[in-house]
Amino acid sequence: MSGDARCIGVFDSGIGGLTVVRELRRRLPGENIVYFGDTARVPYGIKTSETVTRFARQNCEFLLRFDPKLIVVACNTASATALPELEAMLPVPVCGVVLPGAKEATLQSEGGTIAVIATEATIASDAYRRAIKQYDEHARVIQKPCPLLVPIAEEGRTCTDPIVLSVVRDYLDPIVRLDPKILVLGCTHYPLLRDAIAEVAGEGIRLVDSGEQTAKAVVERLRAGGKLSDRAEAGSLVSYVSDNPQRFRELGQRFLDHSVVDVTWVSPEQFYAQDFAQAR
Amino acid sequence: MSGDARCIGVFDSGIGGLTVVRELRRRLPGENIVYFGDTARVPYGIKTSETVTRFARQNCEFLLRFDPKLIVVACNTASATALPELEAMLPVPVCGVVLPGAKEATLQSEGGTIAVIATEATIASDAYRRAIKQYDEHARVIQKPCPLLVPIAEEGRTCTDPIVLSVVRDYLDPIVRLDPKILVLGCTHYPLLRDAIAEVAGEGIRLVDSGEQTAKAVVERLRAGGKLSDRAEAGSLVSYVSDNPQRFRELGQRFLDHSVVDVTWVSPEQFYAQDFAQAR
Numbered sequence: 001m002s003g004d005a006r007c008i009g010v011f012d013s014g015i016g017g018l019t020v021v022r023e024l025r026r027r028l029p030g031e032n033i034v035y036f037g038d039t040a041r042v043p044y045g046i047k048t049s050e051t052v053t054r055f056a057r058q059n060c061e062f063l064l065r066f067d068p069k070l071i072v073v074a075c076n077t078a079s080a081t082a083l084p085e086l087e088a089m090l091p092v093p094v095c096g097v098v099l100p101g102a103k104e105a106t107l108q109s110e111g112g113t114i115a116v117i118a119t120e121a122t123i124a125s126d127a128y129r130r131a132i133k134q135y136d137e138h139a140r141v142i143q144k145p146c147p148l149l150v151p152i153a154e155e156g157r158t159c160t161d162p163i164v165l166s167v168v169r170d171y172l173d174p175i176v177r178l179d180p181k182i183l184v185l186g187c188t189h190y191p192l193l194r195d196a197i198a199e200v201a202g203e204g205i206r207l208v209d210s211g212e213q214t215a216k217a218v219v220e221r222l223r224a225g226g227k228l229s230d231r232a233e234a235g236s237l238v239s240y241v242s243d244n245p246q247r248f249r250e251l252g253q254r255f256l257d258h259s260v261v262d263v264t265w266v267s268p269e270q271f272y273a274q275d276f277a278q279a280r
Numbered sequence: 281m282s283g284d285a286r287c288i289g290v291f292d293s294g295i296g297g298l299t300v301v302r303e304l305r306r307r308l309p310g311e312n313i314v315y316f317g318d319t320a321r322v323p324y325g326i327k328t329s330e331t332v333t334r335f336a337r338q339n340c341e342f343l344l345r346f347d348p349k350l351i352v353v354a355c356n357t358a359s360a361t362a363l364p365e366l367e368a369m370l371p372v373p374v375c376g377v378v379l380p381g382a383k384e385a386t387l388q389s390e391g392g393t394i395a396v397i398a399t400e401a402t403i404a405s406d407a408y409r410r411a412i413k414q415y416d417e418h419a420r421v422i423q424k425p426c427p428l429l430v431p432i433a434e435e436g437r438t439c440t441d442p443i444v445l446s447v448v449r450d451y452l453d454p455i456v457r458l459d460p461k462i463l464v465l466g467c468t469h470y471p472l473l474r475d476a477i478a479e480v481a482g483e484g485i486r487l488v489d490s491g492e493q494t495a496k497a498v499v500e501r502l503r504a505g506g507k508l509s510d511r512a513e514a515g516s517l518v519s520y521v522s523d524n525p526q527r528f529r530e531l532g533q534r535f536l537d538h539s540v541v542d543v544t545w546v547s548p549e550q551f552y553a554q555d556f557a558q559a560r
Contacts, residue, residue, distance in 0.1 A: 039327070040331050041320065041321050042326075046524075047319070047320060047524060048524045050523075051523045054548075147431060147434075147435050148428065148431055148435060150431075151427060151431045152428065154326070154427075162446070162450075163428075163446060163447055166442070166443060166446055167447075170442075170443050242331075243327050243328055243331045244326075244327060244328045244331075268334075
């Protein structure tokens with residue numbers, strides 16, 4: 001056996017990162033995944049980069065206990081604000097969601113305008129614009145924070161709900177008027193509202209899901225490093241949350257297309273033990 | 281001088297508690313107030329009672345350093361879930377927002393139905409129903425969680441915004457059909473949306489603001505205990521937040537009707553030092 005049987009670690013501020021897990025499991029059904037959702041401190045998108053970076057570091061320290069071969073930052077806000085620090089500090093490769101989304105958007109844009117919708121913190125970080133410019137320095141980028149879309153997705157409203165459609169229209173109309181070619185879903189919650197976003201955007205605008213692109217990037221990275229598992233049976237999904245495992249189970253099913261069975265609550269002392277120890 | 285010059289401590293998950301501060305300052309202009317907003321972990325309303333109780337305890341421990349004569353839990357979610365534990369643990373009187381709101385609603389209801397809107401956690405705790413039954417065991421109570429109203433208020437949308445009106449209508453229409461006499465604003469954020477709520481509720485339904493009633497209850501309690509300050513000049517307002525003092529300053533003005541000048545960021549090590557110490 002030459003494959004790497006270790007798990008893939010994934011974290012998000014809450015439940016949104018499960019859209020990345022869904023794509024990972026579709027492409028890599030044999031991989032074991034350990035997921036951490038920081039549901040006691042969700043959302044991250046309205047908080048400062050200092051605070052989000054601290055939270056992201058603590059989440060990674062927790063995931064390291066499971067000896068992962070790679071950690072996926074399945075949260076656009078944390079990817080946008082904390083990735084350099086995580087890469088510098090962690091002994092394993094780290095994959096964020098911003099760069100893969102930016103790369104695909106640039107590839108598909110054919111010189112047209114790229115619009116990005118995301119949380120306030122992600123937009124404030126300017127991470128998407130910088131990432132897109134890395135692939136095409138002449139790209140035209142417009143960015144729009146959409147603070148209500150995370151709570152709307154978390155509330156469990158469907159894409160045919162009039163409230164969802166009117167809020168999506170409120171955010172997207174000013175963007176659509178600028179006639180972009182691409183619309184990047186720069187938050188892992190947004191795929192849940194994809195149908196409503198597609199309806200408001202219209203047929204002329206292609207949607208790029210940063211989570212889906214990230215799953216592709218993870219496959220490439222593991223393959224290139226010879227680190228794919230050669231497990232024949234289905235891989236496991238084990239989830240930990242810092243609050244409310246019951247709510248995670250209930251909502252998780254909508255994100256994953258199957259039920260989330262194995263969810264464990266971890267106390268702050270457990271998941272950021274390192275910080276507690278350092279504060280002595 | 282016979283008055284008690286010590287400050288009043290006030291905390292909330294974030295910025296909503298400033299509506300209580302506004303009412304306190306209107307009634308008690310000579311009192312010093314120290315406010316703590318737990319903006320790194322906001323919102324509380326989607327979290328479990330265990331987690332909210334832990335956060336509330338840590339916030340109170342921070343406020344105790346300022347030697348308050350009374351602590352106001354200016355957060356319905358924390359009042360609904362953590363008040364008994366806080367009362368048992370704290371060496372100073374504690375005033376929550378649920379009981380004053382429930383009392384006023386019962387007084388004004390004249391036997392009519394009392395409707396309560398609040399966060400998911402507050403409604404799930406059933407604290408309002410229990411408190412109202414304490415004053416009138418035959419009272420008819422209907423309760424409705426409105427998860428989007430906090431993020432909508434925090435986003436800074438005004439009451440004439442079509443999104444605000446359609447979301448408020450979506451939550452309130454099923455309540456209005458049941459013809460209540462009273463509608464309790466069971467979240468300290470909701471006074472910001474008061475005009476929209478009043479418009480949708482119509483003239484036949486009286487609004488009771490739990491924050492306003494709490495300010496009245498604090499005055500009564502301090503007066504009864506001989507603990508009002510006899511300061512002649514205006515009292516001070518000093519605020520601490522666990523994240524993003526800049527955002528607090530910007531939004532705070534809308535809550536307070538005047539600018540929030542003195543805001544300091546405190547790190548987790550500072551504001552829950554006790555817990556860090558105990559984890560040794």
